[in-house]
Structures are given as C-alpha cells and as structure tokens.
Amino acid sequence: MVQRGSYAKGIAKREEILATALEVIAREGYRGASVKELSDAVGLSPAGVLHYFDSKDELFTEILRKRDDLDAETFHAESDTDLFQLFLQVIRHNAEVPGLVELYTRLNAEASSPGHPAHRFFAERRAYMHTLFSGIFEEGKRAGRYPESLDSYSLGIILTALADGLQTLWLQDPTIDMAAEIERLLTSLGIFSHERSTSA
Amino acid sequence: MVQRGSYAKGIAKREEILATALEVIAREGYRGASVKELSDAVGLSPAGVLHYFDSKDELFTEILRKRDDLDAETFHAESDTDLFQLFLQVIRHNAEVPGLVELYTRLNAEASSPGHPAHRFFAERRAYMHTLFSGIFEEGKRAGRYPESLDSYSLGIILTALADGLQTLWLQDPTIDMAAEIERLLTSLGIFSHERSTSA
C-alpha cells in the first residue's frame, strides 16, 4: 500500500468503502463482521479493501471515525443549544444502531495497547469529551447554575466512563434506557433541573 | 466432551486448568491469550484442555467466575463492614491485575448475544451487583443516612456501568484512579461523607 489515497479515484473509493461498511454494520448489526463480508458488500476482494487500509482494525477504526463525523453533522450545536441535551440526543440515537454500538464497544475493549490502531482514536475521543464536559461544567459553575460539589475533571471522566459502560450493559440488556440513566444522574447532581430535562 | 468433571480426577484437573490459566493471565497480562498458550502452561495440548470446556469462550468465562469466587473470599463482609468500602477495595485490587481486567472487559464487550457462553455470567453478575447496591442504598435511605435524590434502581445500573466503563478507560490510560473517581461521585451524591471515605 503505497501512496494511499493520493489520487482522486482512490480517495473516492476509500470513502465509498467506509460509507458502505458503516451502512452494512448499522443495518445488519455487527455479527462478527469480517473483512470478507465488508469487501463483498463493496464488490472488492479482501485484499482490494486492504489496499486502502493497513489492517482490519484500522478499517474498523476509520468506520468509527466516520460515524463520529456524521453524528457531528447531524447533531450540531446551535447558539442556544444545551450541550448536555445534545450529548443525550447522540446517546438516544445510539439505541437505533446496535451494530455500531457493538463495534465501538468491542474496539474500545481491544485498544488498550498503545500499538493498537484504535488506541489513538480513543485517546483523542477521550480528550475531546473531557474538554467538552469540563467546559460546560466550568461555565455553568461560574454562572451559578451548577453546584460546586464535583470538580470538572472528575465529571468528565465519570460521564465518559458511564457512557461507555452503559453501552456495554445495554448491548446485553436492551431494556436499559441509556439516556434516561444519564439524565437521572445529572439531575441528582443538580446539573439538570426538572424543567430543563426532557425525557425521550 | 462427555461426562465432564464426573470423576474426581477430572474435577481436580479442571480446577487445575482454571487456577493455572487465572494465574498466568494475572501475572503475564492478557496479550491475546490463546488456548495454546494456556494449555502449554498446564502441560496439555489444546485439545486436552478443550476436553474440559466446550470452547475457548467458555474457558475464559469460567476463569472470570473463579476470579469472582476468589475475590469474594478475600474481600468478605464482616458484620460492621461498609459494603461500598468493600466494593472500592475490589476496584483498587483490580488495578493490580490488568490482565484480568482486560479479560473481563473484552468478554463483556463480546457477550451481548444471548448465545454467547459468557452471556449468562454477565447477566447474573449484573443482577447480583444490582441487588447489592439497591439493598445498601435502600437501607441507608431508611436509616436517614442517604439522600432521597436518586432511586435505588438507577443507582445500581449507574454504579455497575461506571465500574465497567472505568475499567475500559483505565486500560487505555492507567493514570486514571478508578476507585477515587467512584468515591468522588458517591461523595457528590451525598452517599459518602468526608469522614467515612478513606482515600487509597
């Protein structure tokens, strides 16, 4: 794989592979998705697909990256958007695409080694979520809307961990309402008032 | 695999396999542990080991079950033990055995299908944790020690999900202090007072 994606056609093909793979997993579920299955869906041989990606794990990582990009377009912040509500919207949307949730959860569990293709992705995602939550929380504290009981750093870690853990639980027991649980915790912490919170 | 474990020797051998496998993963880490590697450690062929277990996933599930049994022996409740503190002790102990944490986290992510050998294990574990937390919390509420702000059902789900999610995060970033984060949340919720909480 030399000069991957240097040509217009190559770039387009790479995007097409990602879009197709994302769509297949979102529609059909994860079910041990293999390179073979995904390459069939695009009309290429497995090696043909791996011409654009270093490995299966890198392909899967890029699928998740694309998912995040699409979500960011769909759920973008307006000037008056409550960012916690936006976060809850994404969580609610997740319940519609169990295949992607499983892909995310599995890769998350496998990416602990720094050498894993998804390690950087999850590190960046963690940093982003952390900055986001800390920012919202610090601002709310300054405005006197949020309580001083919890520091922003911990809140960032806790919400990130909770979101990940709820997805693992929900995959095993879909009766769990991920967004509602997060909402209840935020309410208990005094971050949501009952008026501002809207149930799904 | 007929009549697995019906004979005394068979039962002993099965236990020996589990004990050795547990010890190897605890000491060496997970590193993509294979049946081959574990069977070598016991001095058997892969097929020899799979005589005692239906599959690799069943073997791994039983390793986790044995881990829980050993933990229950080590961290057992005395009459005056704070069960939340006991929970935190187990979490702190987890940080000493990353290999087992990774085995747990990976299997947890793979066990979503009801047909998976670990599905029942995690369902039972979830139910146990849930009953435990709800019980502690209800009791504390009745005694007036805990606030009414959060219902027991949600607290059970949230703490279980948080524990799982923190392990995933910690595997990727070991600077995270899992027990301390849970402690901070419990403190913010008014469940821990500062006097009763003891930092690790």
Added chain:
DNA sequence: GTCTATACTCTGATAGAC
C-alpha cells in the same frame, strides 16, 4: 495506482487413535 489471485500462518475446533 488499483486490484485479483494465491498462498501462508494462526486460530479454535473436531474425529478418532491410544
């Protein structure tokens, strides 16, 4: 550069000999 065909390696798993 793009892609197929082929082959290699490693896995977990199974059948049957001992």
Added chain:
DNA sequence: GTCTATCAGAGTATAGAC
C-alpha cells in the same frame, strides 16, 4: 483422559495483471 491429525476460517503478505 489425552493425544495426534486434520479441518475450516480468519487476517494478511506477496506477485503480478491491468
């Protein structure tokens, strides 16, 4: 109860066609 032999399937590396 445990082995050897074997299998099916995975991911991946290479050679070379176009």
